[in-house]
Amino acid sequence: MADATDLAVLFKALGDPVRLRLMSMIACHAGGEACVCELTGAFDLSAPTISHHLKVLRESGLVDSQRRGTWVYYRANPDVLARVAAVVDIGDLAAVTA
C-alpha cells in the first residue's frame, strides 16, 4: 500500500537533529505555526542553513509554508505525520511495498 521509496523520503527528512527540532518547534508552537525568524534564532546555524532544512521538510510534505507580509510561517501537516506514525506500528509494517 505504501511505497518504500516514498516513505523513506519522510523518514529521511526526519533523520536530522535540526529538522527534528524544527518539527517539534513548529508543531508545538502556539497557534500551530511558527515564524522563520523565531526558528532561526534557536540554532547556532546560519539563516540559509535553516532555510535549507525547512525546504527539505516542505518538499517532503511534512510542513506547509505561508507568507504573510514580511514574515513566513510554517505549520505541520498532521496527515503526513499520521502516515509516518502508521508505518511504525508493527501491525502496519506489512503494508510497506517495494
Next chain:
Amino acid sequence: MADATDLAVLFKALGDPVRLRLMSMIACHAGGEACVCELTGAFDLSAPTISHHLKVLRESGLVDSQRRGTWVYYRANPDVLARVAAVVDIGDLAAVTA
C-alpha cells in the same frame, strides 16, 4: 525528554527504502524473525550491501540479531519502534530536546 540527536539516528536508519523493506520483512515474518538468507534474496543487491543495511538497523537498536548454527536471524525491537511512533504523535513532538 528525548534527545534530538539520538532520535535522528532512528529516523535516519529508517530513511532508506531498502532498510524500510527489511524492517517490514523482519517484523511481519512468521515467528517474528527472519533469516538473512531470506532477506538477501528479496533484493537486487549484493549480500554485503544487505549486511551493511542490517548493521545500520542493528546499531540503531531497531533490530536484534542472533546466530543459530550457520544462519543468523533478525527480529524487530518493539520498544524502539514504539519510541519512534511516540515521537511522531503531534502531542509528543514537544518532548524533542536539543
Next chain:
DNA sequence: CTCCTGGTTAGACATACATCAAATCATGTG
C-alpha cells in the same frame, strides 16, 4: 525610488552514505 530587514537561492566544499568486489570469519560436513 532608495534603503532596510526577513527569507531564499546559488555555488563551493568537506563529510557521510550506498554500493560493489575481494577478502575474511564462522560453522557444519566429509
Next chain:
DNA sequence: CACATGATTTGATGTATGTCTAACCAGGAG
C-alpha cells in the same frame, strides 16, 4: 584437517548531504 556455505568486514568509488558565504528576491518605511 580440508572444504563448502552463510554472513560479515575491508577497501574503493561515485553520489548525496549539511554547512557556509555571497548574491538575490519580497515587502515595508522613509
